[in-house]
Amino acid sequence: MVFQSERLIVKAIQKIHKKEFVELLTAEEIIKAIPQNKPSEDNIENKFQLALSFNGDIxxxxxxxxxxxxxxxxxxxxxxxxxxxxxxxxxxxxxFRKDFWGRGYATEIAKKMIEYSFNVLKFEKITADVWVENIASNKILAKFFKPVKEFYNEYDNCTDRRYELLKNDWN
Known part of the structure; x- marks a missing residue:
């Protein structure tokens, strides 16, 4: 386990999780909210192997x-x-997989990621990028971060908003 929140555990994935992993990268409703094109099988496999090879060194x-x-x-x-x-x-x-939307999990995990980033990883500043039209994620990030700029994301062909949070502003 890497860290946990009240209801969730964050840990390395294993081979048995491939079906859900693929769903998280390819499900229409998930990638539409980013927005991204459906990744190739090679891209999915490369990301899965990257996730499997996690060595604890974030x-x-x-x-x-x-x-x-x-x-x-x-x-x-x-x-x-x-x-x-x-x-x-x-x-x-x-x-998150669509079946788990609307339960407050994204807010819960964002807060724990911030705490972990500052308290354990010792980052001084963290950012998060989100498509400006992804209302739900923008609401979550705005609870913790400050919006600092909007820019055209060429890779995803959309306008993203970058949020930023300094360690000194968190504590």
Whole structure:
């Protein structure tokens, strides 16, 4: 286990989680909210292998993908990512399977990711990017972060909003 919240556990995924992992990367309603094109099978396999190879070193890796699980259950319900963006800032990301939307899990996991980033990983600043039209994620991020800019995301062909939070503003 990497960390936990009141209802959720974040830990490395295993091979048995591949079906849910693929769903998290390909389900229409999930990727439409980002928005992204459906990834290729090679892209999915590469991300799955990256997630399987998690070695516990979030600080040293430019991308770490971890699974989100309800306590006392084995099904993978979501993914979180700790990544490094193009400005070399540490960025947080999350997504959940549609069956788990509307339960407050995204807010709960975002808060714990922030606490973990500052208290354990010792980051001084964290960011999060979200499509401006993804109202639900914008509401969640606005609870904790400050919006700092909007920009055209060429990769996803959309306008994103970047949120930022400094450690000094969190404590």
């Amino acid at each position: 600080v040293g890796n430019s991308l770490s993908l971890l699974g989100v699980f309800e306590k006392n259950k084995e099904d993978l319900i979501g993914l979180i990512g700790f990544l490094t963006n193009e400005e070399k800032n540490r960025e947080l990301g999350y997504r």
